[in-house]
Amino acid sequence: xxxxxxxxxxxxxxxxxxxxxxxxxxxxxxxxxxxxxxxxxxxxxxxxxxxxxxxxxxxxxxxxxxxxxxxxxxxxxxxxxxxxxxxxxxxxxxxxxxxxxxxxxxxxxxxxxxxxxxxxxxxxxxxxxxxxxxxxxxxxxxxxxxxxxxx
Amino acid sequence: xxxxxxxxxxxxxxxxxxxxxxxxxxxxxxxxxxxxxxxxxxxxxxxxxxxxxxxxxxxxxxxxxxxxxxxxxxxxxxxxxxxxxxxxxxxxxxxxxxxxxxxxxxxxxxxxxxxxxxxxxxxxxxxxxxxxxxxxxxxxxxxxxxxxxxxxxxxxxxxxxxxxxxxxxxxxxxxxxxxxxxxxxxxxxxxxxxxxxxxxxxxxxxxxxxxxxxxxxxxxxxxxxxxxxxxxxxxxx
Numbered sequence: 001x002x003x004x005x006x007x008x009x010x011x012x013x014x015x016x017x018x019x020x021x022x023x024x025x026x027x028x029x030x031x032x033x034x035x036x037x038x039x040x041x042x043x044x045x046x047x048x049x050x051x052x053x054x055x056x057x058x059x060x061x062x063x064x065x066x067x068x069x070x071x072x073x074x075x076x077x078x079x080x081x082x083x084x085x086x087x088x089x090x091x092x093x094x095x096x097x098x099x100x101x102x103x104x105x106x107x108x109x110x111x112x113x114x115x116x117x118x119x120x121x122x123x124x125x126x127x128x129x130x131x132x133x134x135x136x137x138x139x140x141x142x143x144x145x146x147x148x149x150x151x
Numbered sequence: 152x153x154x155x156x157x158x159x160x161x162x163x164x165x166x167x168x169x170x171x172x173x174x175x176x177x178x179x180x181x182x183x184x185x186x187x188x189x190x191x192x193x194x195x196x197x198x199x200x201x202x203x204x205x206x207x208x209x210x211x212x213x214x215x216x217x218x219x220x221x222x223x224x225x226x227x228x229x230x231x232x233x234x235x236x237x238x239x240x241x242x243x244x245x246x247x248x249x250x251x252x253x254x255x256x257x258x259x260x261x262x263x264x265x266x267x268x269x270x271x272x273x274x275x276x277x278x279x280x281x282x283x284x285x286x287x288x289x290x291x292x293x294x295x296x297x298x299x300x301x302x303x304x305x306x307x308x309x310x311x312x313x314x315x316x317x318x319x320x321x322x323x324x325x326x327x328x329x330x331x332x333x334x335x336x337x338x339x340x341x342x343x344x345x346x347x348x349x350x351x352x353x354x355x356x357x358x359x360x361x362x363x364x365x366x367x368x369x370x371x372x373x374x375x376x377x378x379x380x381x382x383x384x385x386x387x388x
Contacts, residue, residue, distance in 0.1 A: 062208045108208060111277075113284070117342035118262045121271040125264060144270035148208025148256065150281045150342055151215060 041096045044103075044135075048094040051131055052107055057120045060110030061093035062148045102141040103132070113151040121145045182207035186251050189214055193221075212280035213254040219287040220246060242317075242356075249296045253279040260303045262344060273343060275299060281342060285334040286314055291322030292331060293358065301348070309348035312339070317356035328352040 049061055095106040105128055111117045124145045132140055181189065184204060192204055193214060204210045224243065257275030264271050279297050286294035294316050301310030312335055318324050332350045339345055 060205075060208075060211070063206055108274075110208065110211065111342070113281070113338075113342075117273055117277070118271075118344055121262045121273075122264055122269075125266070125269050125271055129266070140268060142268050142270055143266075146259075146271075147273040147277050147342075149211045150273075150277050151284055 042092060045092040045094045045096045048096065048105065048107070048128060048131065049092065051127055052094060052109065052124050055120070055124055055127060057112045057115030058109050058124065059112050060149065062108040062110065063093055098141060101138050103137065104142045104144070105140050106144040106146075108146045108148040110149045111147050111151075117147045117150050121147060181209050181213055181251060181254060184210055186213065186217070186247055189217060193217055208274065209254040209256060209276055212276055213250050216250040216254070216280065216283055216287070217247075219284070220250070220293075223287075223293050246293070246295055250283075253283065253297055258299075258304050260343060260345065261306050263306065275303060278303075278339070278343060278345075281338050282312060282314065282335055285338045286316060286331055289327055289331045289334060291319045291327050292354075293317045293319070295356075299345075303345065306344065307346055309346045311348050312350045313353070314351065315353045315355065317358050318354050319358050324354050328354065 052058060053061055093107065096103060097106075098104045107124070107128075109120070109124060111120050125143050128143050128145075129140065132138075182203070184207070189204065189210060192201060197205075197214075204214075220243075253276065255276050257279070260273045260275060260278055262271035262273065278299060282297045282299075283294050286292060286297070294314060296313075296315040298313045299310055300313050302308045303310055314331065314335070316331070318327060331352050335350050336347060339347060
């Protein structure tokens with residue numbers, strides 16, 4: 001999957017006819033496939049990306065840093081770890097960092113203008129928090145949800 | 152509350168002026184992309200998909216604004232041949248510069264949550280984009296600049312939205328300004344927790360409308376359009 005979940009704007013030819021829900025399902029399916037080679041935080045990041053992408057009103061997931069910066073750091077990281085992790089290293093839309101007992105999670109989302117960006121921030125945060133609890137993980141040290149674009 | 156503004160004569164320009172204005176952007180303005188690149192990308196129907204553009208919130212905001220500006224520009228260019236005086240090439244250039252500047256993430260605008268571990272926020276760029284989109288939806292207005300004046304990073308701190316726009320000849324400026332203020336207040340109320348002290352709408356250009364210009368009084372275009380009761384054409388909430 002690319003770094004961005006396609007927006008459902010029909011004028012955006014780049015995203016075709018794929019709905020956000022379909023992307024979320026596909027994303028979830030790829031999580032299991034990636035489990036063999038990807039590190040645990042990457043697997044969790046993909047789970048969380050699928051979770052956030054499925055929240056009604058979320059139109060996109062943006063990497064926290066600008067794309068060129070993300071790509072540079074990803075290439076360096078991939079070179080250090082070897083080719084098996086290269087795909088996973090490039091721009092996960094949800095960033096997971098820190099020790100398992102004190103994870104920090106960060107995501108930047110796009111919001112449908114018919115929703116409420118502030119309310120959606122809270123909803124996404126709560127979904128992430130609840131997912132960690134359901135997975136038996138301790139509460140996150142921090143959950144960052146930023147809205148990068150509306151519309 | 153409203154600062155002095157430039158009331159100089161300005162007009163819509165040709166496509167060549169728009170293209171020349173594109174080159175004034177630095178790549179870092181838009182996550183490594185220029186407005187020129189985004190314009191070409193838009194021309195190509197956003198195909199093939201470029202992840203570095205589709206993955207940039209700033210690029211998405213700028214693309215949306217570019218698409219709306221193009222729709223307005225085409226209408227204006229249709230009347231360019233019959234308009235007097237000659238168009239000023241700085242008009243579209245100024246708007247493009249504003250779009251690029253406003254699309255940057257900017258400051259962090261907080262969103263409240265009872266959990267102290269929650270870091271929830273909107274980027275200033277997303278809110279400026281929201282304001283511009285609301286303005287672009289008002290018939291008869293072309294949005295030039297949008298800004299959030301005040302400390303948006305402090306919850307509960309009153310801020311002022313400042314919008315500079317041009318109006319098509321024949322548009323009722325007080326009505327358009329009122330509609331714009333209502334749209335902005337509604338959009339910010341829906342999406343943000345910002346406390347608005349005011350919405351300043353400054354209309355400082357009149358643009359030729361897509362109708363025969365022979366009905367327009369001489370010397371009307373390019374002057375500051377004063378709103379009754381407000382000096383210098385300013386309207387505020």
